[in-house]
Amino acid sequence: MNAFLAIIGRDLRLATRAGGDALTLVLFFVMVGAVVPFAIGPDRVLLAQLAPGIIWIAAFLSMLLGLDRLFRADEDDGSLLLLRHAAIPLEAVVAAKLIAHWLLSALPLLVASPLLAVLLSMEAGAWGKTVLALLIGTPALTAFGVIGAAVTVSLKRGGLLAPVLILPLSIPVLIFGVAMVSAPEGSSAASLFLAAVSLVCVAFCPFAAALALRVGSE
């Protein structure tokens, strides 16, 4: 358990120390959301209607942006090879990195989402639903991202490949995520589906990603 926490702690420390990598993601998230009104026009009703989708797309894009740093740095300095001989199996190492990555790439977006809600003239109720949907759905996006990053880490210039690989996989998350926000009061089918997708992805991700890392270094 110590080894598990040490990996999470190190990733968090590195991200906060490297000069605000996490902050850059948040800025990107807010700016994507802020640019959309310029493209759509100043129609407040239309904007409020589109806002949940815009927030999802912005969150999705900014999570893709941080993907490459997941394993790349560890691969470049040799840590990833050494972690193969850690006291915990590689699957647990990947799980630790999954949690750290969610804390670094999804949690800041949830914190910054009120700002976007104001910019898009969302109502408080719709914002609350969107945050809840993001909270349930982002673990699945993170899990897809971890798998994509693990598959592409052995490619020297695979930085752009991982997002392309996982984009199609993430469509169900987007569908149910937005459906959860627009669903009428009391209907929980979309949120249950979203939770199921998240749980399954997070449970399988460490095994798939660890396998990809093992095969990749051969």
Added chain:
Amino acid sequence: MNAPEALLTVTDLALSRGERQLFSGLGFAVSAGELLLIRGPNGAGKSSLLLTLAGILRLDRGTIGWAGGDERAPLHLLGHLSGIKPRLTLSENLVFWRAVNGPTGLAPEAALDATGLGGLGVIEAGHLSAGQTRRLALARLLVTERTIWLLDEPTASLDTAGDALVGRMIENHLQSGGAVVAATHSDLAVAGAARTLTLGGAR
């Protein structure tokens, strides 16, 4: 240290990278307290052999057996890459590896002292010279006890004092019942006999 038990037994090992076969029919055993030097020209497969022993590269043929029949061997790998985060301090780097690999060895401060980096614990590792980075990588071997050390050019970019340090570390490790497999071009400053395995050409 009576009956020397083979910690590592390799039989009929064949390995190729790309289309090229590096070696085949390789067999050796390493017992407790033994140092095996792997020599050979550049590209002979020294590093690849170490990575294969570490279970990272897939072998074409043959078996690698560890004492006790364990699948995951208790080993330390010291490769070309240091596994050190430049943005963390020296102490933080060692504390991390100690937590990840198991806190069975020296305390981080003691390991820094032992590798001649005493007093530098609060500095970011990115400020270190190449030789100091190598020393920090060596200190990682000391914070967790592992029976087998796989060292790839352990004296690379070290000064003469560093060479002596590597020699001392290896001697201590051998005396405490460990085993070392080292790929090297230069002679290691280790007292006592070492077996040599030469790759490439000499087969």
